[in-house]
Amino acid sequence: MTEPGVIFNQSLDVARPRRIDSPYSTEPVYDHDNPEWVPVDFPVSVQPAESSEDDLQRPVVVSRLVLITPPGTDVPDLSAASRVRVGGVMVCDVVGAPARWPDPWKAGAVHHLEASLEVIDG
Known part of the structure; x- marks a missing residue:
């Protein structure tokens, strides 16, 4: 039998744009x-949907x-404009508003x- 927490096994990072000085402003x-x-x-858990x-x-x-986050958790900074990195390597765009x-x-x-999430190659 599989343990219930075994599907929640991926690390997740949320991209936050850096504020930098601009030569034009x-x-x-x-x-x-x-x-x-x-x-995070x-x-x-990150599962394939389609390609x-x-x-x-x-x-x-x-x-x-x-x-999918585990029960009782949220990622408050996540929005339709976010990018995330799964497992430290796979960068994805969030498509649409996350469902809470x-x-x-x-x-x-x-x-x-x-x-x-969506990844476009090519």
Whole structure:
């Protein structure tokens, strides 16, 4: 028999853009190309959902995954504009707003979070 926590086995980091000085502005700007990676304090589950391939002239593979947090956890900084890094190597975009499922026993609390992720190669 498999232990219940065994699917929550991936580390997760959320990208936070760095504020840098700009030669074109007196105010700092956000650098999305070189983010600071902020680790999430608990392991998550990332499962494959689907993949597709595109035009043979210019091959593109789109892989979609599902991110699920353990019961009783949330990633408050995660939004539709976020990028995440799974296992320290796989960078994914969050597609759409993450679903924060309400806890059926604790009013106003999040039971768990589910988010669609996407990786585009090509």
